[in-house]
Amino acid sequence: MATATRLALVRSLSPLRQLRGGERVARALVPQMAGEEIVVENDGIKITCDLSSYIEWQIATLKGYETRQKQIFLSVIPQHRRRNLLDIGANIGGHSLTFARFFDKVIAFEPNPEIFSRLQGNITRNSGLNIDPMPMGLADRADTLVFYQPPAGCGGQGVGSFDPDFAPNNAIEVRLPVARGDDVVKDQGLNPVDAIKIDVQGFEPQVLMGLADTIAQDKPIIWAEFSESTLRGLQASGSRMSQILAGYRMYKFAPALKFGLIHRVKLEPCDGIHSSEEADYLFLPPDVDKLMRAASL
Numbered sequence: 001m002a003t004a005t006r007l008a009l010v011r012s013l014s015p016l017r018q019l020r021g022g023e024r025v026a027r028a029l030v031p032q033m034a035g036e037e038i039v040v041e042n043d044g045i046k047i048t049c050d051l052s053s054y055i056e057w058q059i060a061t062l063k064g065y066e067t068r069q070k071q072i073f074l075s076v077i078p079q080h081r082r083r084n085l086l087d088i089g090a091n092i093g094g095h096s097l098t099f100a101r102f103f104d105k106v107i108a109f110e111p112n113p114e115i116f117s118r119l120q121g122n123i124t125r126n127s128g129l130n131i132d133p134m135p136m137g138l139a140d141r142a143d144t145l146v147f148y149q150p151p152a153g154c155g156g157q158g159v160g161s162f163d164p165d166f167a168p169n170n171a172i173e174v175r176l177p178v179a180r181g182d183d184v185v186k187d188q189g190l191n192p193v194d195a196i197k198i199d200v201q202g203f204e205p206q207v208l209m210g211l212a213d214t215i216a217q218d219k220p221i222i223w224a225e226f227s228e229s230t231l232r233g234l235q236a237s238g239s240r241m242s243q244i245l246a247g248y249r250m251y252k253f254a255p256a257l258k259f260g261l262i263h264r265v266k267l268e269p270c271d272g273i274h275s276s277e278e279a280d281y282l283f284l285p286p287d288v289d290k291l292m293r294a295a296s297l
Contacts, residue, residue, distance in 0.1 A: 039125075045097045046125045048118060055091065065094050068265040069253050069280060073197070073223050074102055076284065076292045081194040081221070086181070088138050088207055089200040091115060093122040093131070099197070100129035107190060111137035111147060111176045112160045132188075137162060137200065139178040140209040147176040161201030165229040181211035192218040202229030205237055212244045219285035222248070226276055234273050241273060249289040253280040 037048045042063045049056040058065045083104045087096045090108035092115060100106045108123075108131055110116045116135045123131045139145065139162070148167035149160045159168055162178065185193060193214050198204050204224050214220070222245075226234075234241050251267040270276060284292060 047092065047094060047097065047122050048125075055094065059094055066280075069223070070095065070098055072253070072265065072267060073195075073221070073282065074099075076282070076288060077102075077195055077221050078288065078291060081288070084190045084193050085195040085197070086185075086190075086193055086211075086220075088181075088196065088198045090119055090133070091199075093119045095197060096131050097122065097126055097129060099195075100126075100131050103195070104130065105190075106131045107134060107184075107188070108132065109134045109136060109138055111135065111162075111178070112149060113176075114149075115160075134184070135177075137176065137178040137203070138181045138184070138210055139203070139206045140180060142179050142183065143177075144175045145178050146173050148172075149174050159201060161203060162206075163200075163202035163229050166201040166203075166227070179210075181207065182213040185211075185214050193220045194218065195221045196223070198222070198224040200225075202227050202233070204230045205233035205241065208244055209237065209240065215244055219247075219287070221285065221288055222283040223280065224283070225280050227278055231276060231278070234276075245273065245283060247286055248283040249286075250276070251282040251284065252276070253282065 037050050038060065039046055039048050040060050041047075042059065047059060049060040051057050051060060055065050064070075082102055085099050085103045085106045087099060087106055087108045090096050090110040093108060096106050096108040096119075106129075108119060110119050110133065113135070116133065119133050123129070123133060137145070137147070145162050146164075147160060147162055148164065148171040150168040151170045151172055159166070160171075161167065162176075185191060191214075196211065198207050200207055204226065208215070208222075208224070215222070224230075250270040250272060252270050253265055254268040256264050256266055267282060270281070
């Protein structure tokens with residue numbers, strides 16, 4: 001099928017994503033779209049998309065992935081706090097490329113070698129953006145860990161994880177390097193770290209614990225995905241995680257529905273990490289939280 005015809009077909013299916021249960025329908029259809037990579041341009045950012053990947057399918061058909069969440073995240077970050085951002089679990093760079101327009105420097109961590117090579121290609125394709133790609137994962141220690149890499153044709157390489165609970169069916173087990181985030185920040189001279197985005201398929205607690213010193217010192221704005229596996233890890237860490245995020249105010253990215261359709265995404269305050277549910281969360285340090293609440297009055 002010609003590239004133009006293929007793209008027209010997937011664009012015609014994009015309304016499915018807006019319906020209740022549409023994500024499941026879309027995921028079922030995506031593997032059937034496998035084929036050559038195509039290059040799409042959204043808001044001046046060029047990125048290669050493999051239509052067998054659900055995330056990349058959204059980038060191609062919906063003009064972006066987590067677009068509203070990215071807008072909210074950037075909107076709460078003051079201009080003077082836009083120096084260094086850590087994108088942990090960068091995938092092919094969809095978030096890093098956007099963030100690099102607003103930050104002095106983005107450090108993009110991606111351990112999966114197959115995905116990392118595509119991340120590098122997308123960075124090269126968008127010249128003038130200061131993104132430093134790092135071929136590793138982050139954890140609470142420096143080590144070489146088993147990574148559960150998705151097999152070909154499973155719906156995208158971006159769903160690999162160091163967490164066995166997230167292992168895809170027929171996962172390929174490979175050993176890949178991880179580093180302690182605080183060590184990387186120190187060795188690379190990245191202070192101050194003003195913002196962190198974490199999407200590592202259930203491995204978020206280990207990443208946060210490895211960045212404890214950086215979080216205590218720099219008080220970055222943090223965007224993290226919490227899965228069921230993440231929540232179990234947070235519970236197991238007990239008071240340690242509460243200490244790391246002490247003083248932060250927690251918000252959930254909550255989709256608002258209207259007539260069964262996704263109407264908008266808004267922030268909802270939460271009581272704390274131990275009362276959370278599966279969702280994406282935003283953690284604001286006191287100074288930023290005060291500014292955001294004052295602006296919303």
